[in-house]
Amino acid sequence: MSAVKEPEIRCPRCAWRPKAESRWICTPECGTEWNTFWTGGVCPGCGHRWKETQCLSCHRKSPHKDWYHYPEGEAPADQERLAEPAAAG
Numbered sequence: 001m002s003a004v005k006e007p008e009i010r011c012p013r014c015a016w017r018p019k020a021e022s023r024w025i026c027t028p029e030c031g032t033e034w035n036t037f038w039t040g041g042v043c044p045g046c047g048h049r050w051k052e053t054q055c056l057s058c059h060r061k062s063p064h065k066d067w068y069h070y071p072e073g074e075a076p077a078d079q080e081r082l083a084e085p086a087a088a089g
């Protein structure tokens with residue numbers, strides 16, 4: 001068990017959980033493929049910040065922050081935090 005509280009990441013609509021190998025494509029901006037939760041929704045190719053993230057399972061879009069579910073039930077107030085590319089698994 002770790003002392004660090006990490007939010008669970010899942011689709012607010014269907015509860016699908018992105019995997020480490022899940023990829024989003026920056027389109028029509030630059031075409032970069034990456035895991036958007038490693039960068040907090042920022043494209044590493046062009047720096048575009050995606051406010052909404054599309055679910056790869058149900059294909060609906062939700063605000064990026066709505067994907068983070070904190071154990072305490074409270075998200076940190078207005079804090080922009082970049083997800084670290086931590087090893088998932």
Ligand SMILES: [Zn+2]
Nearest residue numbers: 026030043046
């Ligand atoms: Zn891009």
Ligand SMILES: [Zn+2]
Nearest residue numbers: 011014055058
């Ligand atoms: Zn979904």
